[in-house]
Amino acid sequence: MSSVLDTYARNPISFNRGEGSYLYAENGEKYLDWVAGIATNILGHCHPHVVKAIQDQSKKLIHVSNAFIIKEAESLAKRLTDNTFADKVFFCNSGAESVEGAIKIVRKYFHTIGKLEKNRIIAMSGAFHGRTLAALFLANNKSHTEGFGPKVDGFDQVAFGDHEALKKAINKNTAAIIAEPIQGEGGIKTLPDYCLKGLREICDEHGILLVFDCVQTSFRTGTLLGFENSGISADLCCVAKGFGNGFPIGAILLTNEVAKVMKHGSHGSTFGNNLLACAAAHAVLDIVLAKGFFEEVKTKGEYFDKELKKLKDEFPKIIEEVRGINFIKGFKLKVDNNDFMSKLMKHKLLVVKASENCIRLFPSLLSTIDELDMGIKIIKKTCEEMN
Numbered sequence: 347m348s349s350v351l352d353t354y355a356r357n358p359i360s361f362n363r364g365e366g367s368y369l370y371a372e373n374g375e376k377y378l379d380w381v382a383g384i385a386t387n388i389l390g391h392c393h394p395h396v397v398k399a400i401q402d403q404s405k406k407l408i409h410v411s412n413a414f415i416i417k418e419a420e421s422l423a424k425r426l427t428d429n430t431f432a433d434k435v436f437f438c439n440s441g442a443e444s445v446e447g448a449i450k451i452v453r454k455y456f457h458t459i460g461k462l463e464k465n466r467i468i469a470m471s472g473a474f475h476g477r478t479l480a481a482l483f484l485a486n487n488k489s490h491t492e493g494f495g496p497k498v499d500g501f502d503q504v505a506f507g508d509h510e511a512l513k514k515a516i517n518k519n520t521a522a523i524i525a526e527p528i529q530g531e532g533g534i535k536t537l538p539d540y541c542l543k544g545l546r547e548i549c550d551e552h553g554i555l556l557v558f559d560c561v562q563t564s565f566r567t568g569t570l571l572g573f574e575n576s577g578i579s580a581d582l583c584c585v586a587k588g589f590g591n592g593f594p595i596g597a598i599l600l601t602n603e604v605a606k607v608m609k610h611g612s613h614g615s616t617f618g619n620n621l622l623a624c625a626a627a628h629a630v631l632d633i634v635l636a637k638g639f640f641e642e643v644k645t646k647g648e649y650f651d652k653e654l655k656k657l658k659d660e661f662p663k664i665i666e667e668v669r670g671i672n673f674i675k676g677f678k679l680k681v682d683n684n685d686f687m688s689k690l691m692k693h694k695l696l697v698v699k700a701s702e703n704c705i706r707l708f709p710s711l712l713s714t715i716d717e718l719d720m721g722i723k724i725i726k727k728t729c730e731e732m733n
């Protein structure tokens with residue numbers, strides 16, 4: 347009997363080693379890992395550069411209080427602002443914490459500029475923004491909020507991708523719109539570029555803030571932040587997961603205009619700016635910001651998409667739709683996603699479940715074509731078995 351609170355439906359398997367795209371079970375069996383810690387190990391397991399950065403930093407200093415200047419966090423924030431829309435960064439530890447912080451900053455912004463009535467945020471149906479109370483009621487997914495009332499107020503939801511409904515939902519109390527560029531938990535549902543551009547236009551027209559939750563999408567879209575393919579800019583952006591390649595880190599990226607309202611004591615986090623987290627994130631940026639990295643992600647992503655679509659064409663009774671872009675991909679299935687996943691696992695491929703009877707495929711961005719082919723071959727074999 348486990349002493350860990352039983353909040354997860356776990357597979358009866360445990361891994362004790364990871365290397366690149368592979369996980370090794372206690373009995374020595376090798377699995378191709380397209381769970382990637384749920385879109386977290388973007389560079390595969392135990393990437394040597396990330397491991398070395400954490401090791402080296404751990405010998406110098408692990409943690410120091412935010413009462414002092416932390417140069418590693420300063421330089422990390424500088425790299426992020428140099429390479430994105432943002433002018434400032436707040437570091438925290440997880441995706442939910444970054445969403446929670448973004449909600450606070452949106453409210454504080456309108457409070458500070460004297461528009462106290464603007465205190466509601468519009469989210470999309472099917473969204474997932476994390477498990478803290480405000481993040482839960484922001485997304486308002488009944489299966490997650492059940493039993494956790496009273497409801498945290500200040501959030502409205504509109505149907506995913508319905509611009510007319512969105513326009514109607516905006517009123518004098520609306521402060522911001524929050525969206526995932528691709529809904530991960532929601533079933534790899536992509537907001538097309540014209541929708542993202544439309545969101546920016548609506549926000550500008552109404553003088554409200556645009557917040558992107560890129561916790562799951564970052565890097566995998568072939569860009570640093572998940573909305574950048576659209577060419578638009580955000581006011582705030584939440585990130586976490588892949589930024590530490592498995593080491594916990596989250597961040598809120600924001601513009602100077604919004605950042606100006608946050609003063610000493612407005613927000614905080616003991617572990618935010620932690621030195622090991624900064625070391626891991628610096629190491630990730632060393633790799634992803636190297637010349638040609640994202641071009642290669644996009645080239646491999648196109649290949650991946652083409653091969654997945656071939657499977658859909660070959661097995662129309664199994665696969666309903668191929669979703670997502672580059673390395674944030676998924677299938678909407680016609681057969682039960684749990685059955686499909688169990689079969690993939692028997693053939694040593696690990697994938698993640700999502701809403702709408704989907705599975706999510708998160709290969710390491712450093713996967714070779716051979717490794718992508720290996721996973722595709724296992725999916726094909728599974729389709730043949732279930733056909």
Ligand SMILES: Cc1ncc(COP(=O)(O)O)c(C=O)c1O
Nearest residue numbers: 440441442474475476559561562
């Ligand atoms: C889009 C999005 N936002 C927020 C979160 C919450 O992140 P965390 O689990 O690190 O709190 C997730 C987690 O899956 C996510 O996908």
